[in-house]
Amino acid sequence: xKAIKYILTGILxxxxxxxxxxxxxxxxxxMFRFQSIFMYGILSTAxxxxxxxxxxxxxxxxxxxxxxxxxxxxxDKRWKKYLIGGSIFGMGWAFTGACPGPxxxxxxxxxxxxxxxxxGALAGTMLYGVLRNRLPQ
Amino acid sequence: xxxxxxxxxxxxxxxxAIALILAILLFSGKTFGFSANLSNICSMMGLxxxxxxxxFDWKKQQWNLLFxxxxxxGGYIAAHYLQSNQPLSLSVATxxxxxxxxxxxxxxxxxxxxxxxxxxxxxxxxxxFLGGGFLIGFGTRYAGxxxxxxxxxxxxxxxxxxxxxxxxFFIGGLFATFILFPVIFK
Numbered sequence: 001x002k003a004i005k006y007i008l009t010g011i012l013x014x015x016x017x018x019x020x021x022x023x024x025x026x027x028x029x030x031m032f033r034f035q036s037i038f039m040y041g042i043l044s045t046a047x048x049x050x051x052x053x054x055x056x057x058x059x060x061x062x063x064x065x066x067x068x069x070x071x072x073x074x075x076d077k078r079w080k081k082y083l084i085g086g087s088i089f090g091m092g093w094a095f096t097g098a099c100p101g102p103x104x105x106x107x108x109x110x111x112x113x114x115x116x117x118x119x120g121a122l123a124g125t126m127l128y129g130v131l132r133n134r135l136p137q
Numbered sequence: 138x139x140x141x142x143x144x145x146x147x148x149x150x151x152x153x154a155i156a157l158i159l160a161i162l163l164f165s166g167k168t169f170g171f172s173a174n175l176s177n178i179c180s181m182m183g184l185x186x187x188x189x190x191x192x193f194d195w196k197k198q199q200w201n202l203l204f205x206x207x208x209x210x211g212g213y214i215a216a217h218y219l220q221s222n223q224p225l226s227l228s229v230a231t232x233x234x235x236x237x238x239x240x241x242x243x244x245x246x247x248x249x250x251x252x253x254x255x256x257x258x259x260x261x262x263x264x265x266f267l268g269g270g271f272l273i274g275f276g277t278r279y280a281g282x283x284x285x286x287x288x289x290x291x292x293x294x295x296x297x298x299x300x301x302x303x304x305x306f307f308i309g310g311l312f313a314t315f316i317l318f319p320v321i322f323k
Contacts, residue, residue: 015211016211082280083301096270104205128275
């Protein structure tokens with residue numbers, strides 16, 4: 001039963017990402033060229049909603065559906081990896097017009113060329129796995 | 138309902154809708170981080186035997202892989218049944234800029250002139266899609282997250298590391314757009 005829940009949530013995510021147009025190569029170019037409020041509007045209203053959501057969960061000590069306290073992932077405090085890794089990802093985001101979620105949403109939309117992006121992403125992931133201990137963190 | 142969903146969504150509808158995904162996952166006792174799936178797939182392929190980074194029990198992350206499978210289905214449903222048939226309302230300035238790079242605006246979600254298999258066989262196509270994918274995989278794993286993990290979840294929980302990551306996303310994106318693209322699309 002739980003499996004169905006995550007598939008359905010994924011379906012909802014795929015629909016939202018498509019309808020939001022955040023999966024559009026054109027929209028990502030428009031964003032990086034600062035030529036419309038569109039993507040910034042999506043990101044900021046998502047984050048503002050998220051901040052309110054997290055504040056409400058913390059304030060009322062809300063539990064998840066299993067009755068466990070809700071935990072938030074804590075990012076460790078080193079900064080180099082965020083700046084360098086983030087910049088590398090940012091270039092890929094501009095090249096393909098897609099971040100990891102949209103790559104798979106676009107594949108579902110019928111853009112089979114995304115299979116090449118996925119192949120590249122898995123290769124990049126593997127190389128990171130190999131080099132991880134030699135990179136500045 | 139279908140008609141209602143099919144119209145073009147305003148950004149102030151889409152943003153909170155994305156936060157709804159975060160809410161569903163948090164209340165399920167999970168987190169929202171899509172790029173973790175790239176590691177999950179590598180672990181599933183058995184790479185943990187050779188590379189320590191992938192030595193973890195991917196079955197515990199099965200929910201995220203199911204979420205990924207759902208996102209593919211969601212893309213299919215939205216593209217086939219929830220299309221507005223309106224051209225994308227891209228800004229005129231962007232249309233002009235892209236025209237100078239020989240990428241015509243065709244009103245679709247993705248530029249048909251580059252999102253096709255014959256373009257992939259050019260050096261530009263390989264660089265954009267295979268190279269771009271590589272940068273996404275390497276970069277998101279190095280930064281420990283992508284747009285969902287850092288820009289949405291990390292900023293919603295007010296974490297400085299995620300803000301640094303998002304600044305990185307823009308440094309890379311601006312560098313590609315303003316320094317690399319003029320060379321690539323000359």
